[in-house]
Amino acid sequence: MQMPTPIRAPTWVSRRRHFEQKLWDLDKCKDINQLKQMQALVYKSNLQQDPFIAPKSIAAFSLCRQMDSALIVFSQVRDPNVHLYNAMIRAHIYNSQPSQAFATFFNMQCCGIFPDNFTFSFLLKGCSGKCWLSVVSMIHTHVVKWGFDEDIYVPNSLIDAYSKCGLVGVRAAAELFRGMKERDVVSWNSMISALLRVGDLSEARKLFDEMPRRDRVSWNTMLDGYTKAEQMSVAFELFETMPQRDVVSWSTMVSGYCKAGDLEMARMLFDKMPEKNLVTWTIMISGYAEKGLVKEAIGLYIRMEEAGLRLDVAAFVSILAACAESGMLSLGKRVHDTIERSMYKCNTLVCNALIDMYAKSGCLHKAYKVFNGLKKRDLVSWNAMIHGLAMHGHGKKALELFFRMKQEGFMPDKVTLVGILCACNHTGLVDEGIIYFYSMEKDYGVVPEVEHYGCLIDLLGRGGYVKEAFELARKMPLEPNVKIWGSVLGACRMHKAVELADDVCNLLDKLEPKNAGKLSALSNIYASAGDWDNVAIIRLMMKSIGRPKQSGASLLVLNDEYREFTVMDKSHAKSDKIYQMVDRIGQHLKLLSPVTAGLCDE
DNA sequence: CTAGGGTTAG
Numbered sequence: 001m002q003m004p005t006p007i008r009a010p011t012w013v014s015r016r017r018h019f020e021q022k023l024w025d026l027d028k029c030k031d032i033n034q035l036k037q038m039q040a041l042v043y044k045s046n047l048q049q050d051p052f053i054a055p056k057s058i059a060a061f062s063l064c065r066q067m068d069s070a071l072i073v074f075s076q077v078r079d080p081n082v083h084l085y086n087a088m089i090r091a092h093i094y095n096s097q098p099s100q101a102f103a104t105f106f107n108m109q110c111c112g113i114f115p116d117n118f119t120f121s122f123l124l125k126g127c128s129g130k131c132w133l134s135v136v137s138m139i140h141t142h143v144v145k146w147g148f149d150e151d152i153y154v155p156n157s158l159i160d161a162y163s164k165c166g167l168v169g170v171r172a173a174a175e176l177f178r179g180m181k182e183r184d185v186v187s188w189n190s191m192i193s194a195l196l197r198v199g200d201l202s203e204a205r206k207l208f209d210e211m212p213r214r215d216r217v218s219w220n221t222m223l224d225g226y227t228k229a230e231q232m233s234v235a236f237e238l239f240e241t242m243p244q245r246d247v248v249s250w251s252t253m254v255s256g257y258c259k260a261g262d263l264e265m266a267r268m269l270f271d272k273m274p275e276k277n278l279v280t281w282t283i284m285i286s287g288y289a290e291k292g293l294v295k296e297a298i299g300l301y302i303r304m305e306e307a308g309l310r311l312d313v314a315a316f317v318s319i320l321a322a323c324a325e326s327g328m329l330s331l332g333k334r335v336h337d338t339i340e341r342s343m344y345k346c347n348t349l350v351c352n353a354l355i356d357m358y359a360k361s362g363c364l365h366k367a368y369k370v371f372n373g374l375k376k377r378d379l380v381s382w383n384a385m386i387h388g389l390a391m392h393g394h395g396k397k398a399l400e401l402f403f404r405m406k407q408e409g410f411m412p413d414k415v416t417l418v419g420i421l422c423a424c425n426h427t428g429l430v431d432e433g434i435i436y437f438y439s440m441e442k443d444y445g446v447v448p449e450v451e452h453y454g455c456l457i458d459l460l461g462r463g464g465y466v467k468e469a470f471e472l473a474r475k476m477p478l479e480p481n482v483k484i485w486g487s488v489l490g491a492c493r494m495h496k497a498v499e500l501a502d503d504v505c506n507l508l509d510k511l512e513p514k515n516a517g518k519l520s521a522l523s524n525i526y527a528s529a530g531d532w533d534n535v536a537i538i539r540l541m542m543k544s545i546g547r548p549k550q551s552g553a554s555l556l557v558l559n560d561e562y563r564e565f566t567v568m569d570k571s572h573a574k575s576d577k578i579y580q581m582v583d584r585i586g587q588h589l590k591l592l593s594p595v596t597a598g599l600c601d602e
Numbered sequence: 603c604t605a606g607g608g609t610t611a612g
Contacts (some may be wrong), residue, residue: 025606052604059606086606121607156608189609220610227611251611282612318612 023047027059035060048293049077053088062091070093079316082108082116090122098126098495102135117151124161133165137172157188161192170198189217196225220248227256257286263296282315291332311338313349320353324360332357352380356456359388362428387419395427412444414452421455430463461491474507540564 023042029035039057054077061070071093071161077084092101105123105177108115121141125585127136138157148154155176162173177183177191188211194205208214210220219242221476226235239245239253250273257266270276271286281304288297301319311319316339323332336354344350349375358367371377371385382405391397402420406412417440424433435458440446448456453476466488471482474489485508492501 055606083606090606125607151607153607160607160608172604182606186609191609209608215609217610220607222610224610244608248611253611255611279612285612314612487612 010519013583019517022055022074023056024055027056028063029060030063032064034064034066035066039582044231048073051077051081051083057081058084060089062094065095066098066225067091067095080108080111082113082119085113086116086118086122089119090125093122096126101126115146117148117154120148120154123155127161128164129417130162130166132168133169133172136161136165136169140172142174146459152184152187155558156184156190156480157182159187159190159194161199163190167198168374170194183214185211185218187212189215189221190368192225193221194220194466196228198223199229201225201229201231214246216242216246216249218244219243220252221369223249224252227252227259229508230260232256232262234261237330246279247275247277247280250275251277251283254280255283255287258290259282261291263287263291263293264298267296278309278312278315281309282311286318286322288327289328294328296328297328297333301331301334305338311342311344313347316344316350317353320350320357324357327361329361329363332361346375347379348374348376348381352378352384355381355384355388359384362392364388364392364394379413379416382420383413383415386416389424390423393426395425395429396559398423399432409509412446414446418451418455419442419444421452421459425455425459425462428463430459430465433459449481450478450481450484453478453480454487458483458487458491458498461487462494464493466497466500 011120023038025401026035026038026042038060042053042057048057054073057073058070061067061073062452071090074088089101089104092098092104093324101123105115105119108119118215120139124136124139127139131143136158139143139161143154143158144151149158159173159177162169162176165172173191173194173298177187180187184555188207191210192204192207195201195207204225211218219238223238223242224355226232226238235256239249241250247398251267254266254270254273255302257263257269265286266284267393270280273280281300285297285300285304288300316335319335320332323329323335339350339354349368353368355367355374356362358370367385367388371381374381382401386405387402389395389401402416402423405416417436420436421433424430424436433456437448437452440448440452446452446524453472457469457473460466460472466541469491470488473484485504487503488504492498
């Protein structure tokens with residue numbers, strides 16, 4: 001059979017077709033080298049102004065974190081249309097530059113280009129956090145005024161954005177949701193996830209039961225709500241009744257059991273599930289690492305590598321964070337090896353997680369090595385390093401680094417200042433700490449939060465200003481938390497201020513009566529002052545409450561072996577020798593520094 | 603003629 005002769009298009013059309021086909025997926029290009037090749041093609045065929053190609057180029061550069069290049073593409077287009085502006089706004093949001101995104105948004109209106117429904121969806125993606133509430137509600141007003149809420153995507157985006165703005169935002173989202181003329185599954189799902197974000201499980205469940213049609217996202221969202229609330233029995237019930245289970249459902253359950261500390265159940269489901277992906281493996285390994293189960297964590301990590309899975313940024317960061325929490329250096333180092341051999345060895349997010357892991361595990365040299373080798377340091381890198389130094393008593397070095405970061409043009413944020421106050425605290429620099437605290441708002445625009453007050457109160461207390469610490473805790477403009485009262489009580493104990501401790505406990509009794517934890521703190525204070533009558537009374541009170549506080553345990557890692565011990569623990573065979581040694585160390589410390597003296601009274 | 607947006611697990 002003879003094929004009909006095709007009618008040939010003019011050469012220039014087919015050439016264009018040819019290039020367009022090659023550039024079809026330009027906007028999905030994540031690899032910078034491939035992107036450079038494609039850009040060469042764009043310029044060679046003179047398509048850089050093409051209204052179809054230019055937004056794709058911007059999207060690609062934004063994916064590859066090349067905002068400079070994205071901006072060049074944008075500026076080269078003579079008459080930008082809505083599409084191009086939208087692409088640029090989306091690029092800024094994707095690269096966490098919401099202020100630039102809004103600048104572009106205002107700019108387009110100045111140029112007489114009207115925003116469309118897409119513009120608002122993109123902008124809303126960047127509004128996350130309490131401080132954005134007013135912006136979101138302003139966008140809401142605009143949206144209603146211009147009638148963009150006809151498009152279901154826009155109110156759905158609004159619900160999502162509102163729900164990230166705290167409790168007030170969720171209320172606004174609920175109001176919007178109630179007023180919607182028509183809702184689709186996504187509207188319902190977004191509203192349920194909003195309610196779960198603020199912990200309103202019952203209201204979320206009500207919507208879940210009410211909604212006309214549930215898809216797998218609805219079930220998985222509700223499932224996650226129960227696991228996050230550690231209601232594993234309800235979660236399991238839901239898991240068994242849901243019409244279909246996918247990887248997300250199984251992974252959610254595994255994650256829930258890990259968080260609840262039931263690693264056996266988690267592993268059972270992990271082994272049983274029909275399909276696993278990178279996220280599943282990450283959850284299970286992090287679960288083991290967080291709980292300090294070295295053999296299991298490393299064993300599974302090796303198995304994952306053997307299975308040929310390539311870790312991504314989130315996987316690296318999650319596992320390293322888990323290692324940091326339990327101080328699991330052995331796995332952390334292994335992950336570091338993998339990173340060195342991967343394309344992420346220069347990735348700032350990954351390196352920040354490494355710095356934090358090494359710093360929290362006490363390997364400050366290694367942390368510093370990663371920090372020094374990092375080409376593109378961000379605020380988080382500096383904060384992690386400063387905090388690491390501060391935590392381990394290198395307050396002077398932490399402060400030096402603080403000066404260096406300012407020299408290099410970084411603006412300290414609230415986290416940095418917690419680190420700085422912590423550095424002063426752990427180095428006994430009382431005066432410096434006080435100065436930093438009272439000038440942080442003026443110098444860095446950081447309004448002190450509870451954490452900062454906690455540092456200052458701890459600092460005052462340790463430095464012997466127990467009365468001042470107590471007064472500050474009582475008069476501070478924010479609600480003091482348990483940690484704050486804990487440090488005041490700790491200071492009372494350290495400096496044997498029994499009467500003051502009494503005052504603290506009386507105050508606490510009014511706020512939160514019958515708290516066994518505080519009573520035991522008070523009993524410790526009487527004990528260290530030798531007031532045994534009062535100790536006996538308190539112990540009796542604790543008994544009558546009938547809720548003996550579970551004693552806290554300390555964890556020690558030696559050669560990958562974990563040893564847990566509690567106060568007055570005599571379970572170890574050589575405990576006598578150990579206590580003798582602790583005593584000697586204590587004597588030694590007392591001679592060295594008056595600040596640490598109070599720490600070794602027991 | 604052609605695309606681009608919202609919800610779930612680390």
